[in-house]
Amino acid sequence: MRLKEKFRAALTASAAEGGRLPFLMNDMVIEEQLCQMRCSYCLTEEYNLLMNVPDARLRLTTDRRQDWHEILDMYHEHVDAPILRLSGGEFFWLKGSTEFVQEASRRYETVQVITNGVFLNERRIEALAAMGNVQLNISLDGHTLELNRHRLPPKQAKLHDVIMRSLHAAAEAGLRIDIQSVLTDANYAGQLEFARYLRDEVAGSTTLYFFPVRGDTAERMGPPPGDHLMPLVEHYDEFADVLPPRAYVEHMAEQLKTNVRTLGCFVTATMAQLFGQGDVSACPHAWVKPMGNLAQDRKLLLDQYGSHQHYDLFMHDRPRFSFCKTCATPSDVINLFFLDRITEEEIGATHLYSGERSRARLRELKETFRPVISGAPATGQGVAQSVSS
Numbered sequence: 386m387r388l389k390e391k392f393r394a395a396l397t398a399s400a401a402e403g404g405r406l407p408f409l410m411n412d413m414v415i416e417e418q419l420c421q422m423r424c425s426y427c428l429t430e431e432y433n434l435l436m437n438v439p440d441a442r443l444r445l446t447t448d449r450r451q452d453w454h455e456i457l458d459m460y461h462e463h464v465d466a467p468i469l470r471l472s473g474g475e476f477f478w479l480k481g482s483t484e485f486v487q488e489a490s491r492r493y494e495t496v497q498v499i500t501n502g503v504f505l506n507e508r509r510i511e512a513l514a515a516m517g518n519v520q521l522n523i524s525l526d527g528h529t530l531e532l533n534r535h536r537l538p539p540k541q542a543k544l545h546d547v548i549m550r551s552l553h554a555a556a557e558a559g560l561r562i563d564i565q566s567v568l569t570d571a572n573y574a575g576q577l578e579f580a581r582y583l584r585d586e587v588a589g590s591t592t593l594y595f596f597p598v599r600g601d602t603a604e605r606m607g608p609p610p611g612d613h614l615m616p617l618v619e620h621y622d623e624f625a626d627v628l629p630p631r632a633y634v635e636h637m638a639e640q641l642k643t644n645v646r647t648l649g650c651f652v653t654a655t656m657a658q659l660f661g662q663g664d665v666s667a668c669p670h671a672w673v674k675p676m677g678n679l680a681q682d683r684k685l686l687l688d689q690y691g692s693h694q695h696y697d698l699f700m701h702d703r704p705r706f707s708f709c710k711t712c713a714t715p716s717d718v719i720n721l722f723f724l725d726r727i728t729e730e731e732i733g734a735t736h737l738y739s740g741e742r743s744r745a746r747l748r749e750l751k752e753t754f755r756p757v758i759s760g761a762p763a764t765g766q767g768v769a770q771s772v773s774s
């Protein structure tokens with residue numbers, strides 16, 4: 386049996402009554418072409434999506450919440466997930482975005498929005514904080530403009546102050562914030578100072594997730610192989626307040642030494658990529674062609690999970706697909722948990738996975754996949770028990 390078939394057999398056997406797949410997260414990308422920034426490494430551009438959006442103005446100013454809810458309804462007919470991770474484009478550029486987050490926050494335990502931070506004005510921050518279960522994931526490559534030079538070209542330099550003000554305001558409002566810092570030749574040496582800045586300025590609300598740039602751009606602007614993150618490993622305890630679990634920092638430091646991934650990846654066993662118009666693809670971190678569209682096939686994920694040929698690329702004991710061989714993402718927290726390098730307590734202390742249902746789902750997925758990942762026999766009941774809503 387191929388590994389993908391084993392994952393499929395394990396998860397579908399655990400599917401709750403009604404046959405819904407018990408995923409960890411719904412990773413949803415809406416209007417991925419529409420962003421007002423032009424980060425030079427952006428994957429969206431690499432996939433050629435930013436080009437030619439002739440009706441961009443109309444799409445920005447039309448409230449499409451109804452359509453997005455319909456897609457969520459279709460998705461959840463056959464998939465259960467306690468967490469929604471929402472991204473764009475720049476999602477907060479879209480009309481109705483805050484209202485949509487509010488509405489979506491009622492159907493998930495936790496909602497996290499990935500944003501470049503530019504449109505986080507005071508009113509929006511207040512509204513998001515009042516929702517209670519909404520978190521921010523702000524993309525920021527360092528605390529200085531220079532460290533952000535691949536995000537902010539000279540023409541957009543003024544935005545740096547805007548983003549930093551947003552970060553402080555969001556922290557003051559009590560929002561939990563993850564920061565995604567994409568490591569390139571511009572900032573690989575600045576992460577310890579970035580961590581120091583966060584610890585001194587916004588400790589208690591902020592966690593810094595760094596990971597090397599992915600895709601073809603990595604060859605042009607990725608960090609050279611080296612020991613760049615070792616200072617953070619060595620001084621982990623000093624910065625623990627603003628860092629992910631220790632094993633995450635160690636893993637990133639290790640991968641940066643060679644720029645080759647050796648860690649197994651089980652991300653596609655726990656989630657898929659949903660697009661705002663209903664397309665679904667296998668991995669949220671590598672945009673391959675969609676497997677299909679939910680509007681045409683409601684049972685798409687139930688039927689294709691671990692079965693579609695794209696899973697041959699992703700589901701292996703170690704990275705084999707060329708993209709996977711250089712991939713690293715904040716989702717590696719999940720991989721390290723499944724591989725017993727991050728404890729349940731540690732993963733439960735992260736922002737994204739801190740909810741009770743999310744922790745239970747992680748526990749159950751780990752148990753369900755244990756025989757697939759390690760060959761060891763499972764001891765528990767699998768995922769069936771705690772699947773709800």
Ligand SMILES: C[S@@+](CC[C@H](N)C(=O)[O-])C[C@H]1O[C@@H](n2cnc3c(N)ncnc32)[C@H](O)[C@@H]1O
Pocket residue numbers: 420426427428429472473474475476499500501502523524525565567597598599600602
């Ligand atoms: C595509 S952006 C969309 C959301 C929003 N516009 C933002 O900048 O946060 C989502 C995340 O992907 C990251 N990203 C973009 N290109 C990347 C690449 N080549 N490698 C790794 N991460 C990348 C961004 O920094 C951001 O954190």
Ligand code: SF4
Pocket residue numbers: 650651652653668669670671699704708709710712713714716
């Ligand atoms: S290694 Fe990266 S691209 Fe490959 S399956 Fe995992 S997250 Fe997706």
